[in-house]
Amino acid sequence: MQMTCLRCTLRFGNRKKGEAAFCVEAWLICLWDSPNCTMPINIYYSSITATSSLEKHQTRIFNILDGKGIKYRLVDLAQDSKLKDEMRSKIGNPDAKIPQIFNGDQYCGGYEAFEQAVECEMIEKFLKLDSAQQQMQQK
Template identity: 35%
Template sequence: MSSIKVYYSCVTGSRQVRGGGRYELIDVSVSEGRLREMREKAGDAQAVPPQIRHGDEYCGDFEMLYQATENEEVSKFLKMTSKDKPV
């Protein structure tokens, strides 16, 4: 099972990821390499945190997550299958 990856920066403040799912927080403010990785994975040289991935799949940024939340499609946004969801 792959985990959700959230690229963020504690320097600009961050929103805490809550819930029972597995996730990894990656602080891009501590390493230029992490920032480059985040931008490469997002496919945007100007991308700013937060950016979200599920395993190797890019999910989107905060605005896209917000829209998914409004449309009640967070699981779809996070590309979660039934095996990824907590019981």
């Protein structure tokens, strides 16, 4: 099974379910297939960006979530073209653009909605984090 580092998107080769590994930057990869996964937040993004504004939007999301201690898993559309169709299917919009944020399979929104939630100081509500998830995120 392939897994990806949360921070640098370095791909790890065949790992057994629930087996952890560290990338060269020593960031723990997400055990997204584990029943004990504490990272319900998935961000669809691209490691290859066509515009500087897209890169800035993605980086802003990562920085805010990192600053709040909210864990997330990155889903890199540049790694597999089928992921874009998966993302758009989940949203129900064939023209949806990245970045897009989900809590599990629940759609939270894109960059503009995220930014509005930040301005209103309602990021946890935007991410659909209940109090139990918030406590797990802080660990």
